[in-house]
Amino acid sequence: MTAPALLAPRRAGHLKVCGARTRADLALLADTGPTLVGLWHGVPGGPADLEADRLADLAATAIRLGLEPVLVTFLDDARKIAALARATGIRWIQLHAYQSPALVADLREQLPYAVLVKVLHLSRGRCLERAFTGAFERAGCDLFLLDTVTDDGRVGSTGQALDPAHVHALLPRLTIPFLLAGGLNTTNRDTYRTVTDHPLYAGADIDTAARDRTGRFTHEAVTALTRAWHPRLQETPA
Numbered sequence: 001m002t003a004p005a006l007l008a009p010r011r012a013g014h015l016k017v018c019g020a021r022t023r024a025d026l027a028l029l030a031d032t033g034p035t036l037v038g039l040w041h042g043v044p045g046g047p048a049d050l051e052a053d054r055l056a057d058l059a060a061t062a063i064r065l066g067l068e069p070v071l072v073t074f075l076d077d078a079r080k081i082a083a084l085a086r087a088t089g090i091r092w093i094q095l096h097a098y099q100s101p102a103l104v105a106d107l108r109e110q111l112p113y114a115v116l117v118k119v120l121h122l123s124r125g126r127c128l129e130r131a132f133t134g135a136f137e138r139a140g141c142d143l144f145l146l147d148t149v150t151d152d153g154r155v156g157s158t159g160q161a162l163d164p165a166h167v168h169a170l171l172p173r174l175t176i177p178f179l180l181a182g183g184l185n186t187t188n189r190d191t192y193r194t195v196t197d198h199p200l201y202a203g204a205d206i207d208t209a210a211r212d213r214t215g216r217f218t219h220e221a222v223t224a225l226t227r228a229w230h231p232r233l234q235e236t237p238a
Contacts, residue, residue, distance in 0.1 A: 014203030015230045016179065017210050017222060018072060019048035023061050025217050030065035032219060033226030037067045038094065038205070041084065042075035047215070052084065059088040070094050070117070078106035085111055094145060095119060098128075101135035108140030115142045117179070123149040125166040133173045144174060145205055147181040161188065167195050177202035185209035186228040204229045 017029055018038030029037055039062070040048040041055045050058065055071070062069040071090045074097035075081050085093060093107065094117040104116055118141045121128045128149065129136070136144070146167055148160040161183030171178075177200045180192065184206050195201060206229070210222050 013201070013230055014179065015226055016070065016203060016205040017217070017225075018070075018205060018207040020058060020062075020217075021048050021050070023058065026058060026061050026065055026067060028217050028219055029222060030062075030067055032222040033230070034222065035068060035203075036070050036092065036205075037062050038070045038072045038207070039090075040072045042073040043096070044074065052087075055084070056088045059090050063089060068092055072096050076100075076103055078103050078110060081107060082110040085114060091115060092117065096145075096147075101132060101139040104136055104141050105139035116140060117143045117145050119145045119147050120170070120178075121147060121149045122162060122166055122170070122182070125163060125169070127170050130170065130173065137174075137176055141176060143176060143202060144178040145181055146170070146178055147205075148183065161191075164192055164195050167192075171198060171200065174200060176200070179203050179205045181205035181207075183208070184225075184229065186224045189228045 014036050015034045016036035016038055017034045020026055020029065020037050020039060026037060039050060039055055039058055040046050041050050041052065043049045059069040069090050070092040071085065072094045073081065076097070076099045081093060085091070091113065092115045095104070096119045099118070104118060107114065107116055118136050120133065133144070146162060148162055162180070167180070179202055180195060184204050186209065206225055210217050210225060212218050212221065
């Protein structure tokens with residue numbers, strides 16, 4: 001299967017929920033509408049970071065349940081990432097740190113079928129990779145993911161919202177689809193209406209808002225997020 005085929009959304013764009021840690025998490029997500037599930041590996045200190053054997057188990061479980069597992073990683077070794085993808089059957093790879101276009105090109109050569117997602121980090125309205133978006137596209141990136149950086153430098157699952165104006169300032173530089181992240185929840189959907197109406201918008205990526213105060217996914221929270229961001233994902237196919 002080619003990367004373009006894997007990119008095709010299920011009826012209404014993608015909804016990705018990030019940071020699954022257990023089989024129970026995956027069963028809940030499979031029952032509530034998301035198409036993609038983020039599995040962390042190589043995220044030092046991350047609360048959802050998984051050892052390689054656990055990653056493989058959850059990736060296989062996700063596939064059986066009809067979810068597309070996404071490797072979310074800070075790793076910058078293309079050989080290691082490619083070997084991990086082959087061993088686990090994961091076809092989507094999200095480079096969530098400050099990896100280079102050269103690494104993307106190396107991964108594209110090793111994994112021609114994969115969907116390669118590069119995160120673009122916005123800090124106080126400025127995209128830290130702005131000068132390199134074209135290089136990432138030429139290297140073989142399939143998707144960008146737009147996310148926030150906190151003032152103290154934290155990236156990924158921070159719960160901090162992006163300013164739609166800052167997103168729009170970046171979009172003219174992009175020629176490939178993008179996922180939107182950064183503090184998305186059930187109450188701010190309309191805030192991003194002009195972003196989600198953009199022809200390159202490919203879906204939403206959510207973590208914090210899918211959880212309760214203890215950090216666990218809840219059926220109610222994920223169902224509400226699906227209804228808010230991609231209601232057609234809950235439709236029964238004809």
